[in-house]
Amino acid sequence: MVASIHTRFVERAEGFRVVGVAATGETALAEIERLSPDLVLLDVHLPDLSGIEVLRRLRGAGNDVGVVMVTAAREADTVRAAVAGGAAHYLVKPFEADDLHWRLEAFRASRAALAGSATPGQDDIDAAFAPLNRGREVLPKGLSRETADTVLAALDDGVERSAAECAEAVGISRVSARRYLEHFVAQGRLAVRLQYGGSGRPERRYRRA
Template identity: 75%
Template sequence: MEELTVLVVDDDFMVASIHSRFVERVDGFRVVGVAATAAAALAEVERLRPDLVLLDVHLPDADGIEVLRQLRGSGNDVGVMMVTAAREADTVRAAVAGGAAHYLVKPFEFEDLRSRLDAFGRAHRALASVGGADQAEIDAVFAPLGGGREVLPKGLSQETADLVLAALADGTELSAAECAEVVGISRVSARRYLEHYAGLGTVKARLQYGGAGRPERRYRPA
């Protein structure tokens, strides 16, 4: 299997080193460079032509979203995985709009990165196939973690579903009202998404008692 090359972009040397070691543990991936600034990232993408960039948002000279925008604005379709502590809804939306393949919230475990690298590898190989792609190969391109695109209930969108899950990505526990505020949707809509994932077992729900009135239903990652 052809190795896919990776550029790691993070302004913290130790973090970049950890991420690089994680990548090197995944079969089929090889780190070819490390950059600590937005300017260096753009220059290294041009010089190294990597298959994938692990891109932090918080960089000293410009944020990673701007790097992503500049890459796309110049016609560069290199794979980009946002790897960052930033979890604001606006940042997640901008990453989705810029065509980021995945959005991984720091800190994370090796398996969290490995699963996303594996998914990226499947999508990359499907796109590189000669001739027309069959449905399974197309699904591999569009599925965030492989195994086919999730089928959501009528009225729910994948883009908003991704934002709802990102709001809970670092283990945060939220009510439907709090989730709605983070994502920028109505409380009723947020509850529909949260209950959908609670039914799938992706999210855990509990009742919080205290004070007057009905207990509050709160949600966190399973």
């Protein structure tokens, strides 16, 4: 029942899909090896092994798959063990879809910051750590979480875009797109560059920070 709810949460997140579900720790280890997912949502309380033991076995085998703990376990020792095992986030049940979605987005942004470079610079390294350390921001009045996530996703490919281009991709007005984009610039999640043309005001071009 809970797994099906979490599956629906993930399927509603832009750019994510569920490739497998496991009811036990041993099955999870086997499925992770078989499917090679980018990210695992891992509970602590499993019928055979604890989620912490699953995490330890993964790391012991040299598997660096991303892990987000989703559990009712609140014990400090358990949280510390998850951190020591390299869990990207620790989400306490019960939670809403939005609580999971921003953690998924943070994980994706962190991985994207290091993509394509075997020797990243300090700016890339800072960008990789920043999303995981940043809490879910409070949106200004009038902005919706769903639209905000969609606007961010429109820039996932690393291409610079104007507010008008983002608006067209998302299906909202240019003015609305500009509000979301400027909010994310203020949060440090987007960078902006002024592009000067022959005349008139310069165009603001946005990209992932």
